Amino acid sequence: MNIDRGPDPMGSLGDLYQEVILDHYRKPRNYGKLAVADRTAEGHNPLCGDRVALTVKLKGETIDDLKFEGKGCAISTASSSMMTESVKGKTRAEAGALFEKFHKLVTGAGSAGDLGKLEAFGGVSEFPVRVKCASLAWHTLKAAWEGGGTITTE
Numbered sequence: 001m002n003i004d005r006g007p008d009p010m011g012s013l014g015d016l017y018q019e020v021i022l023d024h025y026r027k028p029r030n031y032g033k034l035a036v037a038d039r040t041a042e043g044h045n046p047l048c049g050d051r052v053a054l055t056v057k058l059k060g061e062t063i064d065d066l067k068f069e070g071k072g073c074a075i076s077t078a079s080s081s082m083m084t085e086s087v088k089g090k091t092r093a094e095a096g097a098l099f100e101k102f103h104k105l106v107t108g109a110g111s112a113g114d115l116g117k118l119e120a121f122g123g124v125s126e127f128p129v130r131v132k133c134a135s136l137a138w139h140t141l142k143a144a145w146e147g148g149g150t151i152t153t154e
């Protein structure tokens with residue numbers, strides 16, 4: 001299995017692939033497609049080749065259920081899996097706030113502190129090329145609730 005298809009940041013990916021990330025990469029949670037979805041969106045990270053497609057079911061302002069499909073590196077797949085786990089049952093505002101914290105974590109803009117398992121992605125901040133892999137699913141979620149469509153990271 002080809003775990004890393006992207007540029008290798010100095011061969012020190014070992015630290016980056018913490019156990020929790022590898023676990024979600026090997027056994028992605030909420031993988032698939034909802035038969036009935038209120039929102040769908042697709043995300044593409046051309047830098048690495050990651051693709052993610054989200055189907056989201058809303059109940060009012062709450063993310064009632066969501067699933068993802070896609071192909072990508074370990075970071076993007078694990079991040080998609082953990083994103084779906086983290087936002088299920090949350091309101092749009094709560095999920096948005098979580099994304100803000102997560103983005104700070106992976107860009108190294110500040111320590112988030114209370115992100116739970118998502119803190120496994122803290123190491124990504126040392127590898128700028130990986131930030132887009134880690135945040136792709138979150139950007140795609142944002143696109144989904146803003147009306148859907150396809151987003152491409154730059």
Ligand code: ZN
Nearest residue numbers: 048050073133
């Ligand atoms: Zn990637």
